[in-house]
Amino acid sequence: MQPIFLAAIVVIAFLSPVTGSPRNVATWIVCTLMTIGVFTSPGWGMRLAFVVVTLLSPVIRMLLRNGWALTVQPLVFYFRHRFVAHRSLVALEPGDPLSLAAAPQLDEHVRDAVALGFRSRGRAALAIARSTIVTELLERDEGRLWVSLTIVLRAKPEPVILDCWARLATGEALTVNNSARVSSSAAVPGFLYWRLPSLTRVADVVRACEGVAERTAAIIPVPLEKDLLTFLHSRTREHIEGQRKAGYYRHDASADVYRPTLKGAYRLYWMLLPPLTGFFDRRDRERERTLLTELGMTPIAERAMPVSLVAEYRQHALAIALLLLIALLGLELPKWIASLLL
Secondary structure: OHHHHHHHHHHHHHHHHHHOOOHHHHHHHHHHHHHHHHHHOOOHHHHHHHHHHHHHHHHHHHHHHHHHHHHOHHHHHHHHOOEOOOOOOEEEOOOOHHHHHHHHHHHHHHHHHHHOOOEEEEEEEEEEOOEEEEEEEEEEOOOOEEEEEEEEEOOOOOOOEEEEEEEEOOOOEEEEEOOOOOOOOOOOOOEEEEEOOOOOOHHHHHHHHHHHHHHHOOEEOOOOOOOHHHHHHHHHHHHHHHHHHOOOEEEEOOOOEEEEOHHHHHHHHHHHOOOHHHHHHHHHHHHHHHHHHHHOOOOOOOOOOOOOHHHHHHHOHHHHHHHHHHHHHHHHHHHHHHHHHO
16 A cells, blocks of 8 residues: 555645645645555655655645746647736726725725825726736826736735836836736836835835936826726736837737737746746845835835745754654654653
8 A cells, every 4th residue: 555655645746736736735635645654654665755755745846836837838828818908907986896805905005195195096907817906096296106006806815016107208117016026027118117025115115116217217297188997008008019019929900919929928937937036036126125225215024035945844854854753763763762761
């Protein structure tokens, strides 16, 4: 039975990322099989094999998940993805269920923005796959500065993305936000983008946006001439058109949709997954520290960075040592402990 249990651990570790099995469920199954295998194996070699394979299962899972995402998923994205955000946003009324679902997290930041002199222009939503994005748009000084507060409605709450936007006299669009994730969009002419992930307040994001603008060019007001959806669709189309001109998207005029190019599809996944995402995250945080120092700003709270796999092993070093000890001694462990104590 031991070889069957050992093979099951390997199969679960390999298949859980592909089948989409919840990580905690797969972990409990693997740990259960390891425990059974360790205490039913007669020799230390097989017990050690169970422990080693179990300890390496996170590495196997990570390698398979990243390998799949860096090779196969970009091709799936290339053939199936259709970008329609430039024409498919919907306005939300105050009593709309989506607006009410987003209110607990958005309202606090809306109040902070209003206290800074911003005026709300309404909320809009965009359905993407299994989630829905809700955005509230606010402006100040007749469109001199715009703030958008964005949340993704999912079972597990995510932080609100605070975004400040302005049009510069150079014609460029300046965007400053606090997204926790590295941006998958390429840097293209006509757009200036600053990611400041440690900022948690609207006031700080707005101050940083104004500080960057002061060092770059004067701000040109962009008033809301029509309705909210027309404004959002226009801004979204401008952004995706910039990506198209850079070769990352192509426009299907017959259906009015944007489809990724192969270069764009692979760039998106390579930017969002190790090893490159860690490099770009460190680059953004270094740029952020330099900018905030120059502006005389101190972030309210440093957001925790994702824990690396090496750090996870280091944190559980004592448990790993205990597992190896159990593997080597097996049922003799109680006798060995007793001999040390007596």
